[in-house]
Amino acid sequence: MNTMSPSISAEAGMLGKGAAVPVPDSQRKDTLMEDKPEDTVIEEGKTVGQPFTADPKFKLRNVDVSYGADRAIKNISLDIGRNEVIAFIGPSGCGKSTFLRCLNRMNDSIDICRVKGSLELDDQNIYDSKRDVVELRARVGMVFQKPNPFPKSIYDNVAYGPRIHGLANRKSELDDIVENSLRKAGLWNEAKDRLDSMATGMSGGQQQRLCIARAIAVSPEVILMDEPCSALDPIATARVEELIAEMSESYTIVIVTHSMQQAARVSNRTAYFHMGHLVEVNKTDTVFTSPQHPLTESYITGRFG
Numbered sequence: 001m002n003t004m005s006p007s008i009s010a011e012a013g014m015l016g017k018g019a020a021v022p023v024p025d026s027q028r029k030d031t032l033m034e035d036k037p038e039d040t041v042i043e044e045g046k047t048v049g050q051p052f053t054a055d056p057k058f059k060l061r062n063v064d065v066s067y068g069a070d071r072a073i074k075n076i077s078l079d080i081g082r083n084e085v086i087a088f089i090g091p092s093g094c095g096k097s098t099f100l101r102c103l104n105r106m107n108d109s110i111d112i113c114r115v116k117g118s119l120e121l122d123d124q125n126i127y128d129s130k131r132d133v134v135e136l137r138a139r140v141g142m143v144f145q146k147p148n149p150f151p152k153s154i155y156d157n158v159a160y161g162p163r164i165h166g167l168a169n170r171k172s173e174l175d176d177i178v179e180n181s182l183r184k185a186g187l188w189n190e191a192k193d194r195l196d197s198m199a200t201g202m203s204g205g206q207q208q209r210l211c212i213a214r215a216i217a218v219s220p221e222v223i224l225m226d227e228p229c230s231a232l233d234p235i236a237t238a239r240v241e242e243l244i245a246e247m248s249e250s251y252t253i254v255i256v257t258h259s260m261q262q263a264a265r266v267s268n269r270t271a272y273f274h275m276g277h278l279v280e281v282n283k284t285d286t287v288f289t290s291p292q293h294p295l296t297e298s299y300i301t302g303r304f305g
């Protein structure tokens, strides 16, 4: 786990002299583009760094995703290690969310979306036509950009999944699951005296931690997070990042983020996507201190984004 400080100056200090220091997220949009990254030729299917791991939870090979005639993911191969936190970064529209959503078949609901290649979770085909997608999504939970609690009580939000999956036989068992999930999501103290209140009355940060509790409640093995902090203030963001660090002991976590500081703080490995290609994957420190591909370097130093 990366323990870099949230502050940019501290982070830059840790990266060392001469390193490719990511510019602060707040300054990236103002940076002038000095070259034309869109003109860089990327060899399809070629990823530099270490895309494969010794103990993969997900084994993803030659994955192609299209929306109608448009290819959004181009021949990507990647392992996601058991109990690792991997961050997906890259410019807007490069395919991070599309690739993330393949991992629990969230793209199934998009009619024009076609997924090709081999995608395995624990050596079993995720896209097997006989696979129970509801069971898959219980194993591979998801937290979205915008907190999306159900318009129900705090208790019922967390109890929803365990109820539909039949995980508790008695009310006391359900109570235990709700309490444990809220504790793991760091929300128990704030929620314990208002379990019957509407979840929609909580702050944005609390709602996002409730969504994490809701995902945890069905005992997933993997948690997918699609920009989970983009609607949160810095304090709520820090709380969710702490939670990611705590959860990484028990779960495999894949996080899409636009914040390179966040990727540096929370992830073990970072994957850099560019126009549907997976350009580079490596240990997070390596990606941010000595990126191997010029496009990765241009992105993390703020030359485009």
Ligand SMILES: Nc1ncnc2c1ncn2[C@@H]1O[C@H](COP(=O)(O)OP(=O)(O)OP(=O)(O)O)[C@@H](O)[C@H]1O
Residues within 6 Å of the ligand: 067, 072, 090, 091, 092, 093, 094, 095, 096, 097, 098, 099, 110
């Ligand atoms: N439902 C959809 N229908 C058609 N095209 C889509 C759909 N979702 C995404 N795309 C296209 O697929 C490409 C990749 O989009 P995706 O959202 O995966 O990128 P991203 O890297 O997550 O972007 P962002 O950082 O802006 O969220 C884009 O060209 C996008 O327009």
